Amino acid sequence: MTVIMVDIGGTHGRFACEEADELKNCFKVAASSHPTFAEGLESYTRQFGYDNRGDLYLALAAHDDGAGTWRFSNSNKWVIRPAELARLGWNVRTIVMDFYASTRGALVLGSDRLELIKQGQTSQRNRVVLGPGTGLGLAYAITLPDGKIHVQETYGGRMLMAAVTDEQVEILRLVQRFKGPGAVVECEDVVSGRGLPLLYRAVCERHGRHALYNDAGDILNASDEPDAQDCLRLFHEFLGIFTHHAVLTGHAFGGVYMDGGMIHRLREAKLFRPDQIVRFMDLPGPSVIERDLGQTPVWVVNDPYVALRGLQELKRDV
Numbered sequence: 037m038t039v040i041m042v043d044i045g046g047t048h049g050r051f052a053c054e055e056a057d058e059l060k061n062c063f064k065v066a067a068s069s070h071p072t073f074a075e076g077l078e079s080y081t082r083q084f085g086y087d088n089r090g091d092l093y094l095a096l097a098a099h100d101d102g103a104g105t106w107r108f109s110n111s112n113k114w115v116i117r118p119a120e121l122a123r124l125g126w127n128v129r130t131i132v133m134d135f136y137a138s139t140r141g142a143l144v145l146g147s148d149r150l151e152l153i154k155q156g157q158t159s160q161r162n163r164v165v166l167g168p169g170t171g172l173g174l175a176y177a178i179t180l181p182d183g184k185i186h187v188q189e190t191y192g193g194r195m196l197m198a199a200v201t202d203e204q205v206e207i208l209r210l211v212q213r214f215k216g217p218g219a220v221v222e223c224e225d226v227v228s229g230r231g232l233p234l235l236y237r238a239v240c241e242r243h244g245r246h247a248l249y250n251d252a253g254d255i256l257n258a259s260d261e262p263d264a265q266d267c268l269r270l271f272h273e274f275l276g277i278f279t280h281h282a283v284l285t286g287h288a289f290g291g292v293y294m295d296g297g298m299i300h301r302l303r304e305a306k307l308f309r310p311d312q313i314v315r316f317m318d319l320p321g322p323s324v325i326e327r328d329l330g331q332t333p334v335w336v337v338n339d340p341y342v343a344l345r346g347l348q349e350l351k352r353d354v
Contacts, residue, residue: 038081038090039351043134043343044073045097045297046110046170046230051080052344059348062341073114074124089125093347095137097171106131110170110230130350134343135173139165139187141346142293142337143177149339153310154317156291156333164288166192166279167296167337172224172231176286188286193224198277200316203242207270210238226274229298235274236267252298256305268302272309276316280329283317289328292317295337303336310336 039054049067052059061084070076081088096116098106106116118128142165163177174192177185199205208221211234215221225231232252240247240263249255249264258264279292294313302308318329339345 038086038088039093040077040081040086040090041093041095041344041347042077043095043137043341043347044108044112044114044116045134046108046112048297049073049076049114050341050344051077052341053084053086054348054351057348059341059344062344064340067112067114070114073116074121076114077126090127092121092126092128093130093351094128095132095134095343095347097134097169097173112170129354130347132347132350133175133189135165135175136187136189137343137346137350138173138295138337139175139177139293139346140349141339141342141344142295143185144345144349145337145339145342149337149342150293150335151338152333152335153294154292154314154332154334157331158333159290161290162286162288163290163293164282164286165293165295165337166282167294167299168224168228168275169297170229172228172278173296174282176288177290178286179290192282192285193228194222195278195281197221197223197226197274198281200277200319201273204270204273206242207235207238210241211235214238223274223278227271227278229301232267232271232298235270236263239263239267239270252301256301256307259305259307268307269309269312272312273316276313277319279313279317279334280319283329283332284325289332291332292334293337294334295342299336300340308336310334 041052043050050064052062078088096106098108101107160179166174172193174190176188199208212221226235229252233250236255237247255264
């Protein structure tokens with residue numbers, strides 16, 4: 037029987053087939069390249085010669101609308117209807133949030149798929165998986181008294197963004213103004229692929245210049261220009277502040293795993309600046325907090341299919 041694992045985010049879907057307990061034919065596709073998920077799934081199975089029916093495990097950056105349909109809140113236009121998939125011959129075994137699966141996957145990665153960017157003391161204390169893709173995800177791995185791990189999903193990317201420097205305060209005020217009357221600035225507004233153009237626009241406005249780009253990829257490609265450089269620096273700083281809040285809120289001093297499409301894109305473009313993240317993660321405070329933050333290790337997940345590995349772990353649980 038065909039067993040397909042799929043991780044669907046705000047702009048891309050990642051597919052793999054599990055064969056003999058291994059992920060085979062891992063494949064990434066833009067959601068915009070297929071009108072529906074069912075067509076994307078059929079295209080994948082046809083491309084690699086699998087039966088277009090079997091067991092399906094899904095990790096989604098989407099929500100159940102209460103009527104049996106999963107909808108995405110970002111740019112992805114796909115909708116997931118398990119009843120429709122069943123009529124096509126698919127048995128939907130699992131649907132979880134994408135960062136739930138990423139958290140399960142991150143905890144079983146070997147050192148060859150993790151890059152340590154901040155030294156610390158590895159422990160079984162709570163850990164956190166977070167990171168910017170199209171949106172901004174956050175989940176906790178909580179160690180229970182019996183030693184088992186409970187994954188706590190959150191809407192953490194929707195927390196209100198905080199500022200430390202005068203420049204950051206000005207930028208957030210501009211972002212709030214751009215969003216409109218009565219708007220608040222969420223972390224996702226400045227720490228995500230969707231939010232990067234908004235952050236860039238605020239930087240340009242502060243400098244008295246017109247924003248030239250309205251796409252995250254274009255801003256990355258313009259990284260030699262001063263406004264784009266400031267935008268990317270602020271992106272890392274705000275990610276550090278977000279990480280600071282996430283660790284303290286979840287008492288996640290056992291370690292931070294950073295994942296997400298924007299992290300991978302920054303690394304591929306050689307624009308990833310972990311020192312800027314750590315600077316604003318390890319902010320001064322009470323001595324006990326400074327001590328625990330200072331001892332918290334941070335890894336970057338170097339595996340674009342980590343959520344699919346998490347789905348494998350969920351399959352093994354059954």
